[in-house]
């Protein structure tokens with residue numbers, strides 16, 4: 001099969017890779033309907049995260065089950081399924097509490113490389129969620145978004161306790177931030193402040209429910225959000241970048257007693273203890289337990305109540321994955337969908 005492999009920073013190649021095979025009896029093999037590039041793929045692409053030899057890329061997936069191992073009981077060949085970047089049993093105490101991305105048996109799916117035609121998914125019964133029927137083609141981008149960016153934005157909104165009567169600020173205008181806006185809106189937030197200086201992203205943020213746009217970053221961004229909230233700060237802030245600046249902007253934009261949901265993968269973030277102590281801000285976040293939200297989100301997408309697929313503003317054949325990475329790196333695209341060409 002064909003699949004994307006990162007050789008070194010800036011060097012993504014699509015090449016022939018071995019077809020995945022059932023290894024454990026709990027595995028499933030799926031034929032991907034489409035694949036995509038994630039903001040977090042840009043960390044190794046930019047050399048900020050070390051690249052340890054040629055690495056298959058991609059951890060977002062949706063597609064048709066081709067084969068299952070002997071111990072898989074609920075997932076069947078022919079079903080259309082979506083899963084998350086961490087495989088989970090969905091039965092241990094941590095999973096039952098809703099934290100499947102910290103499952104005691106968790107396995108990263110990313111090492112298998114989902115920017116490819118096929119993918120092996122461990123712990124298939126716990127990890128995969130099937131749609132009632134094979135979805136229409138135009139629903140595929142939305143369902144693929146549910147695999148990570150929507151589930152992550154949703155967790156950010158839930159962790160920030162977005163809801164009726166709340167003012168929610170969203171730091172970060174990548175796909176996760178934009179879908180955090182969508183999530184906050186679905187959860188009933190009264191006012192949603194999106195932080196973005198890019199016109200097309202501002203437009204999508206408004207479409208997804210943002211009521212205000214703040215263009216300033218860092219301390220200026222904090223001042224602006226305070227100005228919009230009677231000097232108090234937002235009740236709920238979603239942090240969807242993962243840098244020192246964005247994390248501090250999120251914490252400082254939150255009112256005492258408010259909540260920060262941080263879902264941008266942290267890189268070299270160090271928090272000042274004394275400032276945190278006096279902030280009275282709740283911090284909750286981490287790798288999103290997307291599996292917790294998948295059934296509800298897939299239902300909302302299937303019933304056309306939400307359209308998270310709009311974050312894909314560039315579509316390329318899998319063979320042109322390198323151009324997809326470049327477009328996202330240069331911020332020419334919010335998120336790139338890769339057509340796998342295998343249906």
Ligand SMILES: [Zn+2]
Pocket residue numbers: 088089090091092093094095096100102103104105
């Ligand atoms: Zn578990």
